[in-house]
Amino acid sequence: xxxxxxxxxxxxxxxxxxxxxxxxxxxxxxxxxxxxxxxxxxxxxxxxxxxxxxxxxxxxxxxxxxxxxxxxxxxxxxxxxxxxxxxxxxxxxxxxxxxxxxxxxxxxxxxxxxxxxxxxxxxxxxxxxxxxxxxxxxxxxxxxxxxxxxxxxxxxxxxxxxxxxxxxxxxxxxxx
Numbered sequence: 647x648x649x650x651x652x653x654x655x656x657x658x659x660x661x662x663x664x665x666x667x668x669x670x671x672x673x674x675x676x677x678x679x680x681x682x683x684x685x686x687x688x689x690x691x692x693x694x695x696x697x698x699x700x701x702x703x704x705x706x707x708x709x710x711x712x713x714x715x716x717x718x719x720x721x722x723x724x725x726x727x728x729x730x731x732x733x734x735x736x737x738x739x740x741x742x743x744x745x746x747x748x749x750x751x752x753x754x755x756x757x758x759x760x761x762x763x764x765x766x767x768x769x770x771x772x773x774x775x776x777x778x779x780x781x782x783x784x785x786x787x788x789x790x791x792x793x794x795x796x797x798x799x800x801x802x803x804x805x806x807x808x809x810x811x812x813x814x815x816x817x818x819x820x821x822x
Contacts (some may be wrong), residue, residue, distance in 0.1 A: 655693040659701050666707040669694055670715035673801060677719025679726060679768075680739055682773040684773025688804060695721075705805065712801030716792045720762070720776040724789055734781060742782050747781075750774030753805020754782060762792035766800045 648744050654672075672694075673685040691712065698705050716735060727734055735747050753775055754761045762784075765775030779789055 649659045651690045651693050654690050655697060658694050658703070659806040662701065662703050665694060665697075665703050666711035666783040669708050669801075669805075670711040672711040673715030674719040675715075677723070677772060677776075677797070679723035679734075679773045679777040680737075682719075684739065684767075686783075691801075691804045692808040695805035696812030696815070698805060698809045698812070700812045705809070706753050707752055709798070709801050709805055712792070712805060713798035716766070716797035718775070720793045720797065721790070722767075723773055723776035724780040724784075724793070725755070727777040728783065729780070734777060747778060750778035751782065754778045754784065759784070759788045759792050762789060763799075766796040767803075794815050 652666070658668055669691065672690050675681045675685060676687040676691070694703075694708065697703050698708065730737075735744065742749055750765070750771060751773060753765060757764060761775055762779060765771040776789075776793065
């Protein structure tokens, strides 16, 4: 996985015009039910964030692409849960990880709409909460508002963490 992140960051550094589309796809996959369980992309997003300050990539388009990608991933997950309801637990890979959906369900039932915002920042909950919200028919517009706001905040946090880490690494490199 580390080699994948490094290769992707190197590609983005050398082909900065591709930064926003790549971040959109990574964020989409990271937020999409099923896919995010198999290929976590947050490390690549942080690595690309580290390139923002040190290579001159513009923050705003990359941030917006990350937010849109994450929101679209959750939107698809919500729709999938809404459409397929109880059959979702029988599908692979959730059939191999039966604990994920009940955790998402409990979280959504306990926290309601704020669960979308909170769940965005916690590993397996990131993709299972929108799926559970769809299965249990959370109201569409409150879900979407929480979805898009949390996606933009999440994208900013990951990219800024990477940016700060990149600047610290650059500063330490100059000291050595």
